[in-house]
Amino acid sequence: MKAIITIIAVAALASVPLWLRDPYLLNALITTGIFVIGAMSLNLLLGFTGQLSLGHIAFFGIGAYVSALTSLGFDIGLPGGLRLVHTPWPPIAGFVLAIVIAGLCGYFVGLLSFRVRGAYFVIVTISFAEVVRLVALNWVELTQGPLALTNIPSIALPLPGLSELTLRTKMQNYYLVLVVALIAYLLIARLVHSHFGRAMRGLMENETLAVSVGIDVTRTLTIAAVISAAIAGAAGSLYAHYIRIIDPEVFAFINTVTMVIMVISGGKGSLAGPVVGGLIFGLLPVALRPVMAPEAQWIAYGGVLIAILFVLPRGIVPSLAQRFGRRRSRATALASVTLAETAAKEPA
């Protein structure tokens, strides 16, 4: 059943560029897809470990800048009169480096904040995003500051035996984003259904009990943070090479909020949740554009989010799955939630 839905959904998404010719809509779908990848990565932390990264856009932005700078090259002065010169590398190398460096940043943020969690993690991630934004804004020699990095090359795929294929058209970029999104989805699915996913689940449900059977909190959360940040970095790289211009505004808090809304509305802790929530909130601006000023749209977002959570309190995917679900009756689900809360309040 689940497999059939997945196959139909993937086939439907893959068919879109074959019948949708409108470049404006295709563009909206591509940027939405990029944000869906970001939302999936956020969900790995928020939905599967319960940690809220309110600076998640930092990893996305770092991926974007790393990838852009790798493919544009730079020439900067270092202390002591030295210069660091980097000649441009192919964008695909930028994509890989974006993943690696964003993942490393995830590691350090995790290391800093996972000893004391909860609110502390939220604050560390927000501050991290702000610090990175200030660096991007003020290290003009490297990032051009508010003037933006421009003319970022499109991704080019090296084809064996042939010359490179540069992805210039919307259709090509659409498929690139779709493929990366599918890989990210599969990776997260594998992870949460593995030994590591069970450790994350255990920690989220009952940390005291989880550590008593040998689960290492710091290690488990750090693994989740690294993978989450790396995927966000990949999304940022796609963004930079598709939009081809990037400025410090990419780090704006509102971009994290957008991802959080995508995850919460679709259903945190569900694999498909961020995809569904992401498509709705990614495409909502397209639907609202003819009828509303951009400033008013945020109010509409809020309204839609509240309406969704009012009707489907656990988010679209989990709530619907439960409504059409098998075994577990409403009563058991409620009872277990209450018990979980009691357990959480009472340490051993």
Add this chain to the structure above:
Amino acid sequence: MTARNIAMTIDQVAVRFGGLVAISDMSFTVGEGEIVSLIGPNGAGKTTAFNVMTGFLTPSAGRVTYRNTALAGLKPHEIADLGLIRTFQRTSVFPNDTVYDNLLIGLHRQGRVRLLDAILGLPGARASERKLRQRASELLEWVGLERRAHDAAGSLSYGEQRLVGVALALAAEPSMLLLDEPVSGMNASETHRFVELIRSIRDRGITILLVEHDMPMVMTVSDRIVVLNYGRIIAEGTPDVIRNDPAVIEAYLGHGAGRA
């Protein structure tokens, strides 16, 4: 007592919470394969002692050694890795997961695979998964929860949840098991079956330290009993010795209660 190898040594442990002395100068040992009970009135410091032994609490003084490893400074998961596993006095399960999935989480120590193997679904990781599932089924059968395998742990009766808690601890492959009031909330027949379970756990070579209020049960299963009162050990010995110890009778029955 026969000469056994010592599994755990508690040496002059003291715990203070602000002005309150929860444990003072506690010393005793538990031998390999032994069933030792730690008893005493409510508030005597039994759970606190468990918290110290499993790294959830740092003692104000003294040290605990398990199989020649000093536990000072080790985190709970590191102590679990030594094979020293506890259960909790308050019901403690993963409530939203099925009983079967609870055990899979409990099997964490057996299931360690490399991250990349797990993500790529390599044969090593898949074989490990099969082994875990096999082991979870065996554990369910051992504790008698097969029929509940696919129910959410949070939806079980109180007594059954206590059993899930023990099964979870067993999943972690203990060499020594600390049980904190395991039969509280169980009915008579559940308690009776639990006594059988404790014996079968011991028969597999697992050392047991038991905290329990059910005196008939304590007297039947224990090799040795340590009695705590107000954080101090007031008696220690075989069930027969403890039964007739005046200090113990005083502690349990001396507060104006009628003599049995």
